[in-house]
Amino acid sequence: MDQPVFDGQPYELPTLRVSGSAREMGRAHGEAYRQQIVAFVAQRLDAASEYMAERMPGVEFQQFLELGKECLGIAAKWDPEGTEEHEGIAEGAGVDSARLYTVANMTDIRDVLLLPPPGDDEGCTSFLLPPELTQGGQVLAGQTWDLNPQDLDYVLAVHRVPDEGPETWSVGCVGCLTLVGMNQYGVSVGTTNIKVRGSRPGIGYLSLLHRMIRAKTREEAGRIVETAPRSAAHTYWAADAGGALEYEVSAQDFVKRQAKLEPIARTNHCLAPQHVPLQGEPTNSSSKARLDRMGQILSKGAHDVDSLRRAFADRSDGVDSIARFPEDNQGTATNSCIITRPAAREIWACKGPSQRGAWRRLQFERD
Structure with a gap:
């Protein structure tokens, strides 16, 4: 293609x-x-x-x-x-x-x-920052969305103002439900892909995220992850003004982490001891490099939206960098980036890698 x-x-x-x-x-x-x-x-x-x-x-x-x-x-x-x-x-x-x-x-x-394909075909980088590591003393959360380079042509931000339920913004592909986004309560959600044996017929990840984004708190969103009859492995994150949490899940179980005093960075390989032996493939160089790089960047602290845009634009590791270009010929590319500040109900997004997209704030209508 x-x-x-x-x-x-x-x-x-x-x-x-x-x-x-x-x-x-x-x-x-x-x-x-x-x-x-x-x-x-x-x-x-x-x-x-x-x-x-x-x-x-x-x-x-x-x-x-x-x-x-x-x-x-x-x-x-x-x-x-x-x-x-x-x-x-x-x-x-x-x-x-x-x-x-x-x-x-x-x-x-x-x-x-089937067993998953080689690890060069997909990968996202997410972050969760507690107030202690941000300039404004407020939770920040977000991610890149990396998948097929051809998906770039289909990126769309959907603003939903329903008759019942919360107003939401989500960024993904045309024709799809929620991938990454925020609701009017300031609850933001997202995901990265991992590969663990034992997948089964069940809830697809976009359906799960579309239910999470209608939650009133991060903990409610988390309970949705915990109880859903999940089809396959992913990581899911949820953040609100009070904090941020992440789940590493297989179809059968989950491990929960909270960003309290330390940041959480995540890419596309398993970290939970019970999942590592079941991983469908060895951890690839891109996932490891992006996790290490984002961890280093987040640990410096004093972050704001601008510093996180720069983090998403990082090219320090060549084709294994956080910012992934189609011309890297790795089978994947960064199709969009999202940064949220739940306490202020702010969601910022761009199409494509951070340095190639025109960033914009997606505004809510309701109080």
Whole structure:
């Protein structure tokens, strides 16, 4: 597939405001980005088909699609409201609902079927900072979102103003539910991918995050992570004005950490002793380098939004750096960056790597 080429002009982050019921918000999303969603689904299906043909010749591609459909059914029972929005998106875009769910949650569906692919195909870097390490004495949290370089063309910030429930902002791909974002209560959420054996049919990670972002506190968001019938391994984080916490989860269990006096940095390999032996692949150089680099940066303290933008732009480790470019030819690139300050209800985001995107604050309407 062709790699995106940066022409020197900062990437502008597109935004979409939707309102009404969950179904109405989804339908408005689907109608507004119909052409892009159709292309996104086709691109993701092509990528999945190519991967399976090369590495899993004995597995029928239809199994991948059927598994996605099964996971959608589980999500519909677990979170009817969130799934209603997904159905509305598919309806508005004129695409098959199960296929859209499958490609949106592709890493989870894939990991249920097979041992994960080589570690150069994905990776995010997240941070959680307690008040003691920030200039303003307030919690800061955020992450890069790194995945397929071709996904850059489909990045979208969605502003949801529902009839019921909290107003939210989330940044991800067209046609998708929440990936990273914040709600009107100042609760922010996000994730990085890890790979642990033992995946199963269950809740896809975007469905889980879409439920988390409707929580009133970080602890409520955390309980959602703990109790969900998860399909695969991830790390999840949640922050509010009072603190920040992170979960390293497999499909079966979880380990919880809190950013109290020390920062938490995370990339894409397991740290919990019970998960390390079950990791689907050795820790790769990128994940280790990014974790070490972000840890060094965070430990210096006195951070603010500007210093964290610079952290996300770090290129000290070449192709293993926090900022990941398509031309690195590593199979992944930074598609967006998000920084949140929950106490002030501030969410800042850009499309692409930090130094290539035009950063903007995403504003809430409600008090």
